[in-house]
Amino acid sequence: MTGFIDGTDPLGKKRSYAYQVVVFQIAPVAGLPPVYDAHFAISDLNRGTFSFEKRTLPGLFTSTQNRFDLDVLGFKMGGSMGGYYAKAARADLQYAIDLTSQATQGPTLNGANGVETYGTWKSPYYSYNVNRTTGTLWDHGVPIKVTGTTWYDHEWATGAPGQADSGWTWFGVSMDDNTQYNLSFFMKGNGTIDKVIGVKTANGTFTPIPENQLSLERMGSWKSPHTGYTYPASWKVNLPEGSINIVPMIQDAELYAPVTQKFYYEGPAKVTGTLGGRAVTGKAFAEMNPWGVDWGLRILP
CATH class of the missing domain: 2.40.370.10 (AttH-like domain)
Incomplete structure (x- = not known):
């Protein structure tokens, strides 16, 4: 999930950010659960700074036919059919987010009929390009109500x-x-x-x-x-x-x-x-x- 969000801090100053919460599933070794590599990044567009943090472990993953919920050491993502959430906080608490998004249009199938190919490599790939986003961002401990848009995509492949x-x-x-x-x-x-x-x-x-x-x-x-x-x-x-x-x-x-x-x-x-x-x-x-x-x-x- 990547997106642009804006809000007004308690002093009345307008604040703008870009965020990303990305999770890679690392192919499991036979007999072992898969490992998830989660990345949380904030671009503070007022300060002109970019910061990120990553966490890796066999994540807590649950899913049903139309929904998933994933928690990688507190970096959380989940949802269903165009409605998603993202929750994450840096260990130093400089930035944290608690966001929900709802698609305003249907999914886009990327590649040929939803599959990208490059040589023998194939990757099913879809995205919800426009998602109305609301929630809270904490900027160095200061809570800011934010709104904006999110791009959600999901791609999976071997190799x-x-x-x-x-x-x-x-x-x-x-x-x-x-x-x-x-x-x-x-x-x-x-x-x-x-x-x-x-x-x-x-x-x-x-x-x-x-x-x-x-x-x-x-x-x-x-x-x-x-x-x-x-x-x-x-x-x-x-x-x-x-x-x-x-x-x-x-x-x-x-x-x-x-x-x-x-x-x-x-x-x-x-x-x-x-x-x-x-x-x-x-x-x-x-x-x-x-x-x-x-x-x-x-x-x-």
Whole structure:
């Protein structure tokens, strides 16, 4: 779950944040329960800071036919059929959230009939792109009632896409006119884009984007002070109806584990561009799983 939320603090100051609560299920060893790796991050858009925390263990998971509830050492996520919740607090209590979201349109099936493919790799993938969100965020102990929107997606697969050093860039783009784009660009280890997958959703109706009408330009560079990896600083995406520019709201949105040096990037971005001959604006979340790095180093343990 990723989203943008706003509120007013007790002193009357308007506050804006982006948040993410992401859970990876790590394939279980035979005879043992699966392990869950949960990540909680807050982008404080007033302070211009990004902070994250991760927790890993065999999570407490319950499910029925249409509902799930997951608790990974206090990082909680669950829900059913477009209605979801997220609860998480940093150990130092700098930030915490208690949010509920309700979809305002049906699910989008990403890829071909809801399955992304890259070579022999296949991943069923759906998303609820627009979810009305309400709840409370605690900013350094101060409770703030917030409202906003959340993007919820669920993807599951076995193995990894491409080769051991392949990577990808993903964007969940929410335009201000209620159009969304789910865009995936898969890279070889040398950074060459090898596969593109895109879906446009307009007012709840989704349409795949032809691969030959979707391309990515990487603009500038930013070197992480944590891992030394060099990422693009921003992007231009060319679409059938025009192009959009995606610029991080906070450049340093890398999630990394200092001990193991495993890492990836995911953070909020501003979107501007021209589509269908008119100027457009929006927001996005951008994710980069670094290319040219062995798979064992990339996803946090």
